Amino acid sequence: MSTTIVPGRQAAAPAPSIAGNFRSYIARVRGGDMGALPAILGLIVLCTAFAVLRPVFLSATNFANLFTQGAAITMIAMGLVFVLLLGEIDLSAGYTSGVCAAVLAVVMSQQGLPWYVGVGAAVLTGVVIGLVLGALVAKLGIPSFVVTLAAFLAFQGLLLVLVQEGTNIAIRDPVIIAIENRYLPPWLGWALYAVCVLAYAAVQLVRARRRAGRGLAADPVGLIALRVGSLAVLGGLAVYALNLERSRNVLLVSLKGVPVVVPIVLALLIFWTFVLRRTAFGRHIYAVGGNAEAARRAGINVDLIRVSAFVICSGLASVGGIILASQASSVDPSTGGSDVLLFAVGAAVIGGTSLFGGKGRVLDAILGGAVVAVINNGMGLMGYSASVKYIVTGAVLLLAAGVDALSRKRAAASGLR
Template identity: 65%
Template sequence: MTTMTTSSGPVQVVKPTFAGHLHDYWGRVRGGDIGSLPAILGLVVLCLIFGVARPSFFSATNFANLFSQGAAVIFIAMGLVFVLLLGEIDLSAGFASGVCAAVMAILTTNHGWNWYTAIPMALLTGLAIGFTLGFLVAKVGIPSFVVTLAAFLAFQGILLMLLEGGKNISIRDTFVLSLSNKNMPVGVSWVLAIATVAAYAATQFLRVRSRASRGLVTDPMGIVLARIAALAVLLLAAVAVLTQERSINPLIISVKGVPIVAPIIAVVLVVWTFVLGRTTYGRHVYAVGGNTEAARRAGIPVDRIRISVFVIGSFMAAIGGIVAASRQNSVDPNSGGSNVLLYAVGAAVIGGTSLFGGKGKMINAVIGGAVIAVIDNGMGLMGYSSGTKFVVTGLILLLAASVDALSRRRAAATGNR
């Protein structure tokens, strides 16, 4: 306990301890606030299972492949987190990503546009799609399930029309192709990793100092140092693996370094995490998702918030479509179709975002996307069919939804809602 002097006199401030912080965290978990804990534990278990069954799962080559395999789903899932936070759904996100990717491919390949003009046009297409969906849901009053189901069907047709009945458009722009297929230089990989750890440490220390200066309760320094150490170990270990030579014949071509798509995911994660956790807009999103009527009475522009989450969702779908087109080197009538939407929704929910609204974080999409990528990758290495992959992924999604429902019931029973 420490004493601080304020305008109203000395105030006793209880300084939490490391053990007390852990005890409080465990209390929140028991009360139903489990966050991404099940997904993290599941990810660790899956990695151990696949690593034991197929030692090649832990190879540098396969580790790098996981980033390109899961990137598109993670980006789309990030957008869906915003939509799910309001208790809404977007069934069109998959084919919306395909339409946006087709716009980019047509402009770069068929019309000779540069990437710095074609990519913004694809992103603007995503923004227009999201505004249209959001307007129909918020202003016209059509349920999001119906609106996005109709869009799901319509975007398949639009994609076919853009591709003139089913043509495959190859991506030739070197910048676009590099997004999912190239790696950063080894030196840049290390510098970026060290800079990231340093920036995170500075942010943590500044947050503690800021809260302490205002007389607010701060996290124990042991917890802060543990967070920084955990990030440093995970990040530097990952870079150490990814900077190994992955080429079969390094004398002809060298393949090493962190995939370019990895820092892109990190930057987008940081931006949206800041938006949700540190801005008025983010607080409004949680408020509307938690109780729409209460938010409206508090003066929050509910309709604008509802429109905005669909705009963000389709914008992120556009980014996911661009990254997917980069990985496949082309756009075809199935771009954004097949299992893309199912995996994206699954990633958000498996990671810990609630289907009931008002509960979730941006990191949920990344963790859930990692789970999806590990399942797809690991079962592929073990020789399982696509049917088996779908069954296992579906069961895990059902388990995640069940955990969410049970945790909300537990939180309501203990008064932690």
């Protein structure tokens, strides 16, 4: 049978079947491209274990707590993904969030300015910090480990200066407090759910249509339906659980709905995912992370990309600091310190972002943040001490780093990298 090709149009490649896509995915996994698979499997195992050992883990109240407990760590991890993609590190991200939270508190509580001025000042502080760190790394050639370690120490002192050597600055603005302590009306949660599912379906269909129009192999409709259906089911279950009444005394206060912080995290996830996957800047990030010299010879401004990555990292750390301030309704010398940085780096790596650069997604921060939150939450419910939580989280991080290293070796051996 002959195939007629219309002049001026490229013949469309045959669409692979669902089975073909599955075989291709298995081949990539065997070749070392694990992606988010370890994090997803880890989440399934951890949630199953905690649900069996402590059934209260599956309660609506605890489910909502997971979102609020892991939001700040996840936000900081999202910024760290950009730095890690370049093969760099930012050890100051935790205290950057603390400094920005302190700026927010000083502007609002001590200067009496409105919340949007405080938020703007906090984010601007994060951007300036990122510019300074990025310039020291890119322009002076100082290793990022040294630069950010020095900043880690300096920002502890700066935070003490801002909070006047130990003062606890209370946050009373209802808008800031609402970020971590208020919930969307149930109808708005369902509306947000519907918009997300429909938007995801539209993106998938438009992408498949464009690829087919360019003569490229497009995902089959069945596979798109499976993806959209999976998102619809999981998202629907999550919104349903969050809309259940969680208050023990409804007459005094009602606790139901999606936490306000969730749409904030979703909006930033969608925006930065678009930047990484659909813009020239995102492609340049991956190019520099994969091979900086080759990227430079291709005409990419490597220094600008490096500075930009640190600006994004510190900017998102400032948002994480705002979330921390909302969570505690105050700022003190410990804000952004302690285990915040360790958990944020762990979240990015556990989610699938490579420590060697060139591989990772913003979604990795969400998945890794969920793993860290589940470990802390579940082990807390089981009565384990902080020492055991640290040991288990450290072991999971080491396992994730080991999987990353082995995956790179496997990919190099199979010719995928």
